[in-house]
Amino acid sequence: MxxxxxxxxxxxxxxxxxxxxxxxxxxxxxxxxxxxxxxxxxxxxxxxxxxxxxxxxxxxxxxxxxxxxxxxxxxxxxxxxxxxxxxxxxxxxxxxxxxxxxxxxxxxxxxxxxxxxxxxxxxxxxxxxxxxxxxxxxxxTTVYSMKPLEAGAIFRSYPGMWKVFYDDVTRPNRYLLAKELQVAPTSTDIEMIFSELAGESEKKGEASIIDQAMGVFRSFNKFMKAISK
Structure with a gap:
């Protein structure tokens, strides 16, 4: 474990x-x-x-x-x-x-x-x-995992699913559930999830701190791909 x-x-x-x-x-x-x-x-x-x-x-x-x-x-x-x-x-x-x-x-x-x-x-x-x-x-088997993100967090408590959260802009230090996954999310999965959230935010015409996190995820993805070659 x-x-x-x-x-x-x-x-x-x-x-x-x-x-x-x-x-x-x-x-x-x-x-x-x-x-x-x-x-x-x-x-x-x-x-x-x-x-x-x-x-x-x-x-x-x-x-x-x-x-x-x-x-x-x-x-x-x-x-x-x-x-x-x-x-x-x-x-x-x-x-x-x-x-x-x-x-x-x-x-x-x-x-x-x-x-x-x-x-x-x-x-x-x-x-x-x-x-x-x-x-x-x-x-x-990962039985417990907690990892903060730029604008959210990843959490898993066995036997539950992996959960990706994002910051609740209306309540400081609180999170909202973005998505649940069967397996641990990769950096690409997280980027896609936050991209979808950012897109929904734009449609509503709302400013969101989610947008601020996107550059971080993209940079991290490039770094991970570079060292894995």
């Missing part, structure tokens, strides 16, 4: 103090998972590097879950019933795949990736490597 909170505050882990907030938020997720799945479930949290795992294990002495890192020789124990990878990095993809295969043995154990960063925008990454990443990620 995959859980995505694609908000700006969680995307720039190199910023000073950013990681502290991310780790604290991940703890909220882990503790909620334990509450919902049962106190007797043994949950293991796997962090991207050994330094973070060691620090958090030292600080979170009262945590009801175990801590390990992707760099550990054996991050998953036989007793672990649910494994949660916290922001696994694309540089550790091979290790992530090994753990996923290990957990798929009989009986299979749940693997949750929380805000994975397994896809890199690095133009130097080869085509075959990108395809392998896509194939691996396609085996996961």
């Amino acid at each position: 995959k859980v995505e909170l694609l908000i700006p505050e969680l995307q720039f882990l190199n910023d000073e103090g950013a990681q502290v907030g991310v780790w604290e938020l991940s703890r909220v997720f882990l503790e909620t998972l334990i509450e919902e799945s049962g106190e007797n479930q043994k949950v293991k949290a796997i962090f991207p590097d050994a330094g973070a795992a060691a620090l958090l294990k030292y600080q979170w002495t009262d945590a009801k879950f175990g801590c390990a890192s992707l760099g550990d020789r054996n991050p998953v124990d036989k007793e672990d019933e649910i494994v949660v990878m916290i922001i696994p990095d694309y540089q550790m993809l091979e290790k992530v795949e090994i753990i996923a295969n290990q957990l798929s043995d009989d009986p299979p154990r749940p693997l949750i990736m929380w805000n994975p960063r397994l896809v890199s925008g690095d133009i130097g990454v080869g085509f075959n490597v990108r395809n392998l990443r896509k194939m691996f990620l396609s085996t996961f």
Whole structure:
């Protein structure tokens, strides 16, 4: 399973103090998972590097879950019933795949990736490597996703459909539903949805902040097409 909170505050882990907030938020997720799945479930949290795992294990002495890192020789124990990878990095993809295969043995154990960063925008990454990443990620089901847009948001809570929202100009910080989709919308899908909304707005003779977002989507589309060649 995959859980995505694609908000700006969680995307720039190199910023000073950013990681502290991310780790604290991940703890909220882990503790909620334990509450919902049962106190007797043994949950293991796997962090991207050994330094973070060691620090958090030292600080979170009262945590009801175990801590390990992707760099550990054996991050998953036989007793672990649910494994949660916290922001696994694309540089550790091979290790992530090994753990996923290990957990798929009989009986299979749940693997949750929380805000994975397994896809890199690095133009130097080869085509075959990108395809392998896509194939691996396609085996996961996104059970929760939230991503803000320039003038709206994308949301999904399993087993519900993917929903694209746009800003309600009459009510600040509120959204209106634009469209529901069976699969995750691509940047092209989003551009088309907002183009249709902008067209409807023009017919009504109304000014809309939707129009302001269109240039952003078009620029993003060009960028994505460029790096995927």
